[in-house]
Amino acid sequence: MFSIPKKDAITFLLFALVVLTMPIWLSPFGASYPGLLQKFAIYALLAVGYNILFGLTGYLSFGHAAFLGVGSYAAVWSFKLLSMNPILALACAMIFSGIFALAIGYVSLRRSGIYFSILTLAFAQMSYKLAYSVLSPITHGENGLQLTLQDPRTIDLMFMERGVSLPTSSLFGIPMNGYEGFYFCAVILLIGFFIAQKIASSPFGMMLKGIKSNEDRMNYTGFNTKPYMLTAFVISGMYAGIAGGLLAVTDPLAGAERMQWTASGELVLMTILGGVGTLVGPVIGAWIIKYFENIFSAWNESILHNFFAFLPDNIEGFVVLISSKFVGEGWHLTLGSMFVLVVVFLPGGIMEGVRRISSWFLRRKDPTKDQEVVDPENMPKPSSEKGE
Amino acid sequence: MVESSHNTVLHVADVHKTFGGLHALADVDLAFEEGTTHAIIGPNGAGKSTLLNVIVGKLPPTRGTVVLDGEVLTGKSPYEINQMGIARVFQTPEIFPELSVFDNVMAPAFAKRDGAFSMNLFKSIESEKDIAREAEEIIVDFGLDAMIHTHAGALSRGHKRRLELAMCLIQKPRILLLDEPTAGMSRHDTNTTIELLKKIKSSGMTKVIIEHDMHVVFSLADEVSVLAQGRIIAEGTPDEVRGDPKVQEAYLGGTYE
Ligand SMILES: Nc1ncnc2c1ncn2[C@@H]1O[C@H](COP(=O)(O)OP(=O)(O)OP(=O)(O)O)[C@@H](O)[C@H]1O
Ligand SMILES: [Mg+2]
Numbered sequence: 111m112f113s114i115p116k117k118d119a120i121t122f123l124l125f126a127l128v129v130l131t132m133p134i135w136l137s138p139f140g141a142s143y144p145g146l147l148q149k150f151a152i153y154a155l156l157a158v159g160y161n162i163l164f165g166l167t168g169y170l171s172f173g174h175a176a177f178l179g180v181g182s183y184a185a186v187w188s189f190k191l192l193s194m195n196p197i198l199a200l201a202c203a204m205i206f207s208g209i210f211a212l213a214i215g216y217v218s219l220r221r222s223g224i225y226f227s228i229l230t231l232a233f234a235q236m237s238y239k240l241a242y243s244v245l246s247p248i249t250h251g252e253n254g255l256q257l258t259l260q261d262p263r264t265i266d267l268m269f270m271e272r273g274v275s276l277p278t279s280s281l282f283g284i285p286m287n288g289y290e291g292f293y294f295c296a297v298i299l300l301i302g303f304f305i306a307q308k309i310a311s312s313p314f315g316m317m318l319k320g321i322k323s324n325e326d327r328m329n330y331t332g333f334n335t336k337p338y339m340l341t342a343f344v345i346s347g348m349y350a351g352i353a354g355g356l357l358a359v360t361d362p363l364a365g366a367e368r369m370q371w372t373a374s375g376e377l378v379l380m381t382i383l384g385g386v387g388t389l390v391g392p393v394i395g396a397w398i399i400k401y402f403e404n405i406f407s408a409w410n411e412s413i414l415h416n417f418f419a420f421l422p423d424n425i426e427g428f429v430v431l432i433s434s435k436f437v438g439e440g441w442h443l444t445l446g447s448m449f450v451l452v453v454v455f456l457p458g459g460i461m462e463g464v465r466r467i468s469s470w471f472l473r474r475k476d477p478t479k480d481q482e483v484v485d486p487e488n489m490p491k492p493s494s495e496k497g498e
Numbered sequence: 499m500v501e502s503s504h505n506t507v508l509h510v511a512d513v514h515k516t517f518g519g520l521h522a523l524a525d526v527d528l529a530f531e532e533g534t535t536h537a538i539i540g541p542n543g544a545g546k547s548t549l550l551n552v553i554v555g556k557l558p559p560t561r562g563t564v565v566l567d568g569e570v571l572t573g574k575s576p577y578e579i580n581q582m583g584i585a586r587v588f589q590t591p592e593i594f595p596e597l598s599v600f601d602n603v604m605a606p607a608f609a610k611r612d613g614a615f616s617m618n619l620f621k622s623i624e625s626e627k628d629i630a631r632e633a634e635e636i637i638v639d640f641g642l643d644a645m646i647h648t649h650a651g652a653l654s655r656g657h658k659r660r661l662e663l664a665m666c667l668i669q670k671p672r673i674l675l676l677d678e679p680t681a682g683m684s685r686h687d688t689n690t691t692i693e694l695l696k697k698i699k700s701s702g703m704t705k706v707i708i709e710h711d712m713h714v715v716f717s718l719a720d721e722v723s724v725l726a727q728g729r730i731i732a733e734g735t736p737d738e739v740r741g742d743p744k745v746q747e748a749y750l751g752g753t754y755e
Contacts, residue, residue, distance in 0.1 A: 115624050313608050313626065314619045316597075320605050323594035330554060330592065331665070332580035332609035341617065 118307045125303060125390065129154075129296050133289060141405050144288045148360045149400050151295035152353050155302045157380045157392035159349020162306055163342050164378070165387035166315060168322035172227045172374050173214065173234030177207040177347040179241065179369035181354025183248065186255045186364045193265040194279045196286050196294065196359040200352055207351020208344055215343035219336060222325070234374055241366035254365035279359045291360045298356060302349060306389060309345070318342055322387075383452055385461030394460055402445050409437035507532040507704050508553070508584075508673055513562035515548055515728075522548040523559070524728040530673070535695075535705040537719035537736075539712075541748065545728040546708045547589055550675050553706075554586050555579045566673075577614050583672035585665075587679055589708075591658035593665065595651025599642055602650045603633040603664050610669045632668060640664045640694065656687045660694075667698060674698075676707040680714055692717055716740075724748065 114122070128135075132150065136142040141150075156178065164170055181203035188202040218229040241249040249255055257276050266277075279286040286294055309315045317338050320328050328335050358364055367373075380399050385391025414430045414437065421429060436444045456462045508530040515523040522545045530536050538546055551557040553564050555576040564571040571579050585606075594602050607629045612618065623630075637643050640660050645653060650661055659679060666674055679695070680688040688711065695705070695718055709715050715722060715736060722739040724732040726748040732739055739745055 115622060308620050308622075311622050311624070312619055313612070313621060313623055314617060316601060316605060316608070316623060319597060319601075320594050323596040324592060327592045327594060328605075329576040330556075330580055330586055331606045332577050332614060332669070333605075334575070334577045334614035337615045 114304075114307060115311055118311060121389065122300075122304060122307060125393075126300050129299060130293075132296070133292070139401070139405065141401055144292050145360075146400070146404050147289075147292040148295050148356070149404070150397055151292060151299045152356045152360075153380070153396040153400050154393040155295070155299045155356070156350055156353035156377060157384070157396040158299070158302050158306050158389070159346045159353070160377050160381055161346075161387070161389070161392045162309060162318075162349070163346035164381055165392070166310065166318035166322060167339060167342050169219075169222065169339065169343075170227045170378065171218075171230040171343070171346075172371065172378065173218075173230035173232075174347070174350045174377055175369050175371065175373035176214070176234035176237040177211055177350035178354035178357070178373065179237065179364070179366060180207045180210045181351030182358045182364035182368055183255055183354075184351070185355035185358035186257070186362060187248075189257060189263070189277075189279065189358070189362055190255075190261040191264065193263060194277050194362075195265075196279050196281050198265075199279065199359055200298070200355045203351045203355025203358075204348050207354065208348045210351075211344045211347025212340070215340050215347065219339050219343065231371060231374070234369060235371055238366055238369040238371070241369060249364070249366055251366070254363050256363045279362055286359050287361070295356050295360065298352065302352070303389070303393075310389065314338070314341075379449060381459075383449055383459055385459030388459070388461040391459050391461035398448075398460075399445065402441050406437055406444065407439070407441040409441075410434075413437075505532055506530065507567060508706075509565040510549070510553065511563050511565060513549075513552055513559045513564065515545070515552060515557065516560050521728045523552065526562075526725070526728070526730055528723060528730065530704055530706060531721070532704055533702045534720040535699060535707060535718050536721040536723065537715045538706065538708050538723050538725055539710070539715060539739075540725035544725040546725055547677055549725070550586060550677055550706075550708065553579075553675065554584060580609070580669075580671075581614055584675065585667075585669050585671035585673070586675040587659070587662050587666055587677060589677040589681070591655070591662045593650045593658055593662055595649065597650060598647050599637065599650050599653070599661060600630075600633060600646045602661055603637055603668055604629055606665045607632055607668045636664050636668050641690075656683050659683070660691070663691075663694070671703065673704045673706065676705065676709075678708055678710060680709065680711055688714065 129151065132147055133142045136147070136150075141147075156174075160171070160174055184202040184206035185199035188199040192198060214230065214233045218226050218233065221229060242251050259272075259276065263277075281294065284290050284294075317328070317333060320331075320333070321335050321338060325335055354364075354368065357368070376399060380395035381392045382395070383398060384393065384395025411430060411434050414433055415426070418426045418429050418433075434440070452459060456466075458465070506529040510526055510528040510530075513523055513526045514521070526545075526549060528536075538549065540546055548557065552559045553571070555571065555574055555578070559572060562572075566582055566584070569582070571582070574582075594605065597605070604623070604626075608616075611629065634643075634646075637646055640663070642657060642661060642664065645657070650658065653661060663676075663679065676695075680691050683691065692714055695707075699705070699718070705718075707715075707718060719736055722732075722734060722736050723730050724739060724742075724745050731748055732742045732745045734742070
């Protein structure tokens with residue numbers, strides 16, 4: 111069960127190395143503080159799970175933020191009612207988001223294409239609105255769901271006295287904020303990545319790719335595609351739920367804004383930006399978007415002045431004026447332009463760019479290696495056949 | 499004449515199919531005998547593909563039923579019908595363009611072995627040695643080994659058809675439905691395909707073949723039914739059908755000889 115093909119094993123080891131050393135290599139980018147590192151790991155997990163649905167089957171869900179929200183609420187309730195243990199909270203998040211995904215998926219998967227997307231969007235928006243109204247006893251509406259000093263926390267309080275301040279989530283005494291929290295998220299991300307790799311290289315994953323490629327053919331080949339789709343939907347919903355749970359673990363509160371459609375849209379952007387259907391692409395997409403959202407958006411003119419200080423004064427002023435429109439509040443402009451450029455010139459996302467560059471290097475090294483296999487039937491017919 | 503020693507494996511019983519006012523199939527009653535190759539010929543728009551669509555569950559008949567070995571197929575889903583042993587090659591090849599030739603052939607083998615749904619999430623495809631060997635063998639048999647790792651979408655039309663045939667045959671179906679398997683092929687490719695089909699003829703599989711090319715029909719078929727405007731207008735051995743003046747008028751006159 112734990113054996114994976116050699117190529118996947120190498121990918122996994124490299125990925126693990128990159129993730130675990132994030133606090134080091136992100137510091138020159140000003141992005142190595144725990145809060146952001148946690149987000150990098152959490153949203154990467156979300157993207158990896160989303161890719162199991164969108165990347166492998168081609169079904170575009172526009173409602174995955176709902177599962178993120180359900181996961182957060184479930185985790186906070188687990189803190190409030192049971193224990194501050196993060197594992198327990200994630201188990202709750204996984205179970206509840208799984209049930210939720212089963213129900214939404216069961217209905218939405220009666221349609222495909224754009225109708226499927228619209229159905230998932232409708233369910234997610236409904237959950238978002240209900241969280242503010244009818245469901246506010248559970249979600250605490252606009253205030254968000256928070257810990258209080260009066261929470262029952264039955265399991266915890268069997269073993270310890272109620273403290274005077276609000277507790278934080280901790281795993282056997284290790285607090286889940288700060289760098290420890292990041293490493294906890296990173297380990298969950300690596301487990302999630304490993305499972306996604308296993309799925310992609312299993313017969314089940316092959317069937318999902320078959321559905322994306324030609325769903326009719328799958329039916330005439332003897333596959334009942336519905337349960338395949340539903341399983342993929344529930345699995346990716348659970349990934350989102352666990353990601354939502356991690357958001358609560360690192361910062362124990364949950365609000366409905368996590369379920370808004372913009373959050374689902376962001377997830378679609380991450381996946382497309384990085385490369386749909388690749389394992390690593392969506393992760394890169396997630397990191398880029400979170401970096402922009404958190405770091406780039408905080409850049410202001412004085413940072414730009416420092417950055418361009420090597421230029422002569424009058425040019426510097428001009429360059430800063432132009433580039434200031436792209437940072438700070440204008441970060442959406444940069445992200446938007448980047449997205450357009452990627453979609454137009456690299457439809458396979460950033461991963462396609464990486465592939466193109468690496469194949470270019472390989473070709474330069476070994477010119478014989480990259481020769482296309484020529485299919486004789488695709489060639490223009492030689493004239494000798496005319497004689498028939 | 500239909501030999502009485504054979505027994506009917508697939509029975510299309512009084513099937514009627516209308517599209518709006520158009521009678522695509524009218525009172526079609528056909529019995530396909532076990533182990534034979536049964537050709538269905540007829541002019542464009544005669545209803546040949548519609549007949550196959552009704553058999554595989556793509557279209558519900560307006561009236562009538564399709565029966566496989568005493569079990570009614572009408573109303574079942576395409577995947578159930580395939581699981582009961584019917585595989586189909588389409589008029590325009592239906593393959594998985596984004597998957598490799600190898601995966602295209604592996605997938606149907608999984609459907610045959612594991613059924614319509616199986617949750618083998620954590621088993622690696624690489625550990626499926628038996629299915630891989632089977633797929634490789636059939637790919638070699640079909641002369642597709644040079645492109646085994648190519649995306650199927652990049653194949654030539656002739657190779658796509660051959661691939662689709664391989665995808666059907668790896669399932670060892672009881673009944674193989676072929677919708678113009680040689681259309682648009684060069685004479686050379688057509689002959690290769692005829693040889694392939696002749697080879698599997700000995701394996702006892704029942705084949706239903708729709709074909710425009712009379713050369714193919716006469717080299718393969720044991721039985722011929724002629725469809726014109728949704729009706730069966732003649733049935734018999736290739737020689738009998740060839741001599742039938744009604745058929746000459748409806749169809750053969752222009753195309754053959
Ligand atoms: N899904 C459909 N909806 C409406 N009309 C259809 C449909 N499928 C087929 N038809 C019509 O039914 C008639 C029979 O079509 P069919 O495709 O079965 O003919 P065919 O014998 O296979 O012809 P060809 O040799 O051109 O493949 C045609 O007039 C066609 O336009
Ligand atoms: Mg046809």
